[in-house]
Amino acid sequence: MRSLDEFAAGKLADLEQADLRRTLVETTREDGIWVNRDGRRLLSFSCNDYLNLTQHPAVKEAAVAAIERYGIGAGASRLVTGNHPLLSQLEARLARLKDTEAACVFGSGYLANTGIIPALIGHGGLVLIDELAHACLWAGAQLSRGAVVRFRHNDVAHLDALLTVHRGCHDHVLVVTDGVFSMDGDLAPLPALAAVAKRHDAWLLTDDAHGIGVLGAGRGSTYAAGSRAEVPLQMGTLSKAIGAYGGYLCASSAVIDLIRNRARTLIYSTALPPAMAAAAIAALDLIEREPDYAALPLAKARHFTRLTNLPEAQSPIVPIVIGEATAALRAAKLLADDGFLVVAIRPPTVPEGTSRLRLAFTAQHPDAEVERLAQLVRSKILAH
Numbered sequence: 001m002r003s004l005d006e007f008a009a010g011k012l013a014d015l016e017q018a019d020l021r022r023t024l025v026e027t028t029r030e031d032g033i034w035v036n037r038d039g040r041r042l043l044s045f046s047c048n049d050y051l052n053l054t055q056h057p058a059v060k061e062a063a064v065a066a067i068e069r070y071g072i073g074a075g076a077s078r079l080v081t082g083n084h085p086l087l088s089q090l091e092a093r094l095a096r097l098k099d100t101e102a103a104c105v106f107g108s109g110y111l112a113n114t115g116i117i118p119a120l121i122g123h124g125g126l127v128l129i130d131e132l133a134h135a136c137l138w139a140g141a142q143l144s145r146g147a148v149v150r151f152r153h154n155d156v157a158h159l160d161a162l163l164t165v166h167r168g169c170h171d172h173v174l175v176v177t178d179g180v181f182s183m184d185g186d187l188a189p190l191p192a193l194a195a196v197a198k199r200h201d202a203w204l205l206t207d208d209a210h211g212i213g214v215l216g217a218g219r220g221s222t223y224a225a226g227s228r229a230e231v232p233l234q235m236g237t238l239s240k241a242i243g244a245y246g247g248y249l250c251a252s253s254a255v256i257d258l259i260r261n262r263a264r265t266l267i268y269s270t271a272l273p274p275a276m277a278a279a280a281i282a283a284l285d286l287i288e289r290e291p292d293y294a295a296l297p298l299a300k301a302r303h304f305t306r307l308t309n310l311p312e313a314q315s316p317i318v319p320i321v322i323g324e325a326t327a328a329l330r331a332a333k334l335l336a337d338d339g340f341l342v343v344a345i346r347p348p349t350v351p352e353g354t355s356r357l358r359l360a361f362t363a364q365h366p367d368a369e370v371e372r373l374a375q376l377v378r379s380k381i382l383a384h
Helices: 002-017 057-070 085-098 109-120 135-143 156-169 190-199 253-262 274-289 296-308 325-337 367-382
Strands: 027-029 034-037 040-044 102-106 126-130 147-151 173-178 203-207 233-237 247-251 317-323 355-360
Touching: 057 274, 085 102, 085 247, 085 274, 102 109, 102 253, 109 135, 109 173, 109 203, 109 233, 109 247, 109 253, 126 135, 126 156, 135 173, 147 156, 156 173, 156 190, 173 190, 190 203, 247 253, 296 317, 296 367, 317 325, 317 367, 325 355, 325 367
Parallel strands: 126 147, 126 173, 173 203, 203 233
Antiparallel strands: 027 034, 034 040, 102 247, 233 247, 317 355
16 A cells, blocks of 8 residues: 555655664674675674574584474474474473473563563563563563563662562562673673562563573573572573574473463464474583583673773673764774674664664684774774
8 A cells, every 4th residue: 555655665764864774684604703794704793692503513413303303394383283302302401401390492582571471460460670671571561461660770779669669559570681681781680689579479580591501601690690599480592592593481380381371472383393492402412511611702701891991791792882873883884894793783772872882702703803803992983
């Protein structure tokens, strides 16, 4: 319809005017760190493949073997076509890693959060959510039909005050946060959040998408403080450090059984392909055997922040906040001209006025290249 095209064209023009229009750029990943884009070979610091396991021979061999034996797709929902044994094996491995009774695997992290939260909170419930939580956590909260209240980023006292005011008005309360915040790279204060939630009989859900595999000897942000934080709902993804695809929830047996009965994004969605489950199992084997390798992304991020006098990295993610979108795009181009792919992050992904370069460090980034990138950032970006 003409009016639809006019509507779309007008919205795109507005985005273009504000330097906020996105375009898909053909990019081929050569290996875990190098990419080809626009005819150029660039070293990527914009990929969440923190352990470079997407290219690990054992992980690829596991996926290929699963395809040869089981085919490509799952065919239907796990409750319809039947539960694939590889999914049960994967869930057992995740539960062991996270020290929980059980686990449930979803088709993606986004599907996990938009299924878990509405399965636990409905009319009469309350979701208290960190203001900088990932978009899929916000989507799950908004789908829950419960009240949704934000608390200031990583502000334990504010959460405590909100619970004091609101807890008695709701039958159930869910506190929701990232374990590692994807755009800032900082960690949630999980031990303190867990203590406050427990005191008010609220349930704590953490999204460990950027923590599993790289923090706490590979066990994730729940273990980043040295011991296990008391988090009853540990959610995460298999698509970043694990190098495969999918999402999961680790929790008690009773909670996982309820999720399998109530989470619409599990019940009404085709199951994870067998090859992804096999790849994730192989990746978890590697992480369990090689904790020193799992520690490399954080070590390289901290080497970079020392060289640039930025605040010490808490995770493999290091933001360089520029300000306006135009300036962030210009900074990304400066780095691309010197052979680095560092994508500019703009609103609405981050708040207005905080457009940034988001650097993601991986185990296989050469130290010499990390040092060259640091020198460029110091001289061409931070100095201006």
